[in-house]
Amino acid sequence: MIPCASRLAGIALSPIRAMNEGAPPGTVSLGLGEPSWPLPPAAVKALANSGSACAYGPNQGLPEMRASLAAYYGVSEEQIMVSSGSQAALFALFQAYLERGVSALLPDPGFIAYPVLAKLAGANSVLYPLSATGCLDPDAFIGCLNADESIRLAVINHPGNPTGGGASLEALRAVAEACRARGVVLVSDEVYRELYLGERQASLRDASDYGIVLSSLSKAFGAPGLRVGWAIGEPELLAPARLIHNYMNTAAARPSQLAAVALLDDAPSVLPAMRAELAERWYAFSGTADEALGLNPALPSGSFYSWLPLPPLAHEDPLAFCLKLRDRGRVIIIPGLAFGEAGRGYARVSFAGKPESIREGLRRLAPFWSMP
Numbered sequence: 001m002i003p004c005a006s007r008l009a010g011i012a013l014s015p016i017r018a019m020n021e022g023a024p025p026g027t028v029s030l031g032l033g034e035p036s037w038p039l040p041p042a043a044v045k046a047l048a049n050s051g052s053a054c055a056y057g058p059n060q061g062l063p064e065m066r067a068s069l070a071a072y073y074g075v076s077e078e079q080i081m082v083s084s085g086s087q088a089a090l091f092a093l094f095q096a097y098l099e100r101g102v103s104a105l106l107p108d109p110g111f112i113a114y115p116v117l118a119k120l121a122g123a124n125s126v127l128y129p130l131s132a133t134g135c136l137d138p139d140a141f142i143g144c145l146n147a148d149e150s151i152r153l154a155v156i157n158h159p160g161n162p163t164g165g166g167a168s169l170e171a172l173r174a175v176a177e178a179c180r181a182r183g184v185v186l187v188s189d190e191v192y193r194e195l196y197l198g199e200r201q202a203s204l205r206d207a208s209d210y211g212i213v214l215s216s217l218s219k220a221f222g223a224p225g226l227r228v229g230w231a232i233g234e235p236e237l238l239a240p241a242r243l244i245h246n247y248m249n250t251a252a253a254r255p256s257q258l259a260a261v262a263l264l265d266d267a268p269s270v271l272p273a274m275r276a277e278l279a280e281r282w283y284a285f286s287g288t289a290d291e292a293l294g295l296n297p298a299l300p301s302g303s304f305y306s307w308l309p310l311p312p313l314a315h316e317d318p319l320a321f322c323l324k325l326r327d328r329g330r331v332i333i334i335p336g337l338a339f340g341e342a343g344r345g346y347a348r349v350s351f352a353g354k355p356e357s358i359r360e361g362l363r364r365l366a367p368f369w370s371m372p
């Protein structure tokens with residue numbers, strides 16, 4: 001067997017994908033973070049009209065895409081990097097600012113990809129805790145930042161995956177100033193920001209002109225398969241990441257960018273329609289969680305994730321508990337441990353699926369939740 005590069009040692013399939021693979025037939029997944037509602041008509045039309053628009057585009061994104069993003073964010077086109085999903089922007093930023101001997105400051109619990117992307121760049125991960133409700137705690141963040149001189153890049157994610165927790169304007173301001181003072185690149189992952197039912201969370205951009213904001217079409221615009229994302233920030237900070245993205249992907253797919261333009265330009269009607277889909281799912285989720293499990297889950301600040309405390313009987317081996325749910329109960333939820341040690345007593349339950357499968361999945365959990 002030909003050995004692969006040593007940087008891959010210890011990196012395996014994401015535990016979320018792994019939970020979904022090998023599930024018995026008929027399993028209901030409350031595991032995936034992907035909208036189950038239809039692609040908005042504006043994007044369907046743009047894709048249908050894209051015809052033979054399959055030439056390579058400019059590395060930096062189609063001019064109309066950059067113009068739409070500039071208008072949407074109220075920034076100049078130089079402050080925009082168009083990427084193949086926000087994941088490609090994350091990869092490029094991590095490659096651009098991390099290397100052996102330096103570290104990334106990452107949330108615990110946090111999006112599974114962050115520590116893997118740091119490792120692929122040869123760097124270490126330093127983890128900072130979130131508050132008890134899964135929100136950004138500026139004191140904890142700044143304490144960890146100031147305790148480790150090797151940190152070069154820090155990520156905040158609000159509303160966050162897996163907790164759905166947010167960040168106050170003051171917290172964002174404090175964190176941005178601390179990163180600016182230390183010369184640390186701050187990446188604010190805001191892919192879930194438009195997917196809220198209560199109040200819309202502040203963006204890093206509302207708090208500071210420092211740092212890079214990431215988002216994409218994948219969550220609130222209901223179009224993860226188009227693979228279009230973007231980074232917004234100072235042109236000098238984006239330049240090295242853009243170079244990496246050019247070599248990695250050349251450019252985001254042209255038909256997808258044309259659909260992105262239609263979605264961004266139609267955002268005032270697309271986003272409320274997406275939130276109505278989210279609301280329907282939240283009511284299915286919270287109503288059945290009460291009815292079937294006697295739980296009263298908190299409304300997340302954004303996202304379609306509920307960060308549910310696991311019953312005490314699951315604490316010793318949360319992974320075994322979730323595998324039992326999958327293999328005997330035929331329902332998938334993701335053990336919080338997959339997102340970091342701080343997630344040990346929790347599970348991430350997604351309500352992104354169709355309302356009827358959300359209800360069915362929660363009912364299937366019931367006999368296991370209270371089992372002696």
Ligand SMILES: Cc1ncc(COP(=O)(O)O)c(C=O)c1O
Nearest residue numbers: 033085086087111161216218229
């Ligand atoms: C917090 C967070 N950031 C980034 C991504 C990547 O999303 P995409 O590449 O589809 O924009 C995800 C996907 O689930 C996510 O949860």
